[in-house]
Amino acid sequence: MSNHDKALDAALNATEWGYEVFPLSINKTPIIRSPHDKGHRCQGMHQCGSPGHGVGDATSDPDLVRWLFDQAPKAVGYGIRCGARLVGLDLDRKENVDGVATLNRLAGRHGFDVPRTTTVCTPSGGFHLWLAVPGGTIVPNSVGKVGPGIDVRSSRGYVVGPGSIGRKGAYVLHPKLGFIDPEPIPEQLLKLMLPPPPKHRPQRHSSPMPGAGGRALDGLVRVVLNSSEGNRNDRLFWAAAKAWEHVRDGHVAASDVEGQLVEAAIRVGLGAAEAMRTVASAGRGVAA
Structure with missing residues (x-):
């Protein structure tokens, strides 16, 4: 064959x-x-x-x-799509970096056990750990953020499936484990994968007006939540631009705009950094 x-x-x-x-x-x-x-x-x-x-x-x-x-x-x-129900933890072992050792150090430091889960052995001597995602949690892709030699494959990312051939050799299921249902990501490890919560900056107006401004922001948040792949960033920019107008008029606090729109964007699959950049870009030119 x-x-x-x-x-x-x-x-x-x-x-x-x-x-x-x-x-x-x-x-x-x-x-x-x-x-x-x-x-x-x-x-x-x-x-x-x-x-x-x-x-x-x-x-x-x-x-x-x-x-x-x-x-x-x-x-x-x-490739196997990651994201909605699967996160791939890529533990590299090359040059002077050992992702396995890094993960073990993090487990000891933060008090979690490395799950016994589906494990794919890579040609470089590293491993891919398959982990289950808590419902509704958006884990961003990252390279080295969790620790040296540890990459995270999640939304719009993928892991190389067992049975594949790369230039350096084959990807195979761990011989002692085979395929088992992926274990949930330990809570402390999940915190290391997720971006920090958006920073709440001082309000640009000391006494935002309640009522209509708050209702308008709620509507703009719904615009973002109802967006889909292909138009999420455009919808976020439009909603943020409208929201910043309410900030300028004194009807909404800047911190509410940043916090609520970024949170909504993350819920529909945008990365936190990308969402914060888009909201900030839409707000340029708004008077402080």
Whole structure:
């Protein structure tokens, strides 16, 4: 059996575990080229009908998985979408960095146990730990934020699935564990993954007016909460620009605008840093 067919079989196994997958090249990157010009906003083949959106093509439909692999005859691996129910903890072991040792130190320092969960052995001697996400929690992707040698794969991210081939070798399930239901992220480890809460700056007006301004902000928060992939950032910018007008008029506190709109943006999948930048950008030019 070819490496392509082995990867396809492994990807189909992952769909039986309930995960969404898509084909990868030997470089562990999406192999199907985008059908769009640079700068497009299409988020996946569910929007345009054509493959080539990386993790946006991920599916748990076996027939679609086979079709995707047919479009990628040189695929020798597959990615598993992370985010809504799965976070991948990538523990690198290369050069002078040891993510396994870092995680063990963090566990001792913060008082949590490293979960016994699905573990994929990587060709570099590292591991991918699969962890379950608490309902409604948006964990951002990060590189080294948790600690040296530890990367987090979450919303719009992916992990290389077991049964894949990379340039340095194969990705395989840990021989003593196999596939088991991913364990929840320990609470103390989750805190290290999440961004700090938005900083509340001093109010720009000492006595914001209650009533209509607060109701308007509630409506703008709903605009953000009702947004979807592809228009979340645009909706956030529009809502923030309107909200800053109420700040300027003295009807709403600046801290409420920043806190509530950023929180809403995180709930619909935007990263905290991106959301804070967008809200701040919309507020430029508002008088202090």
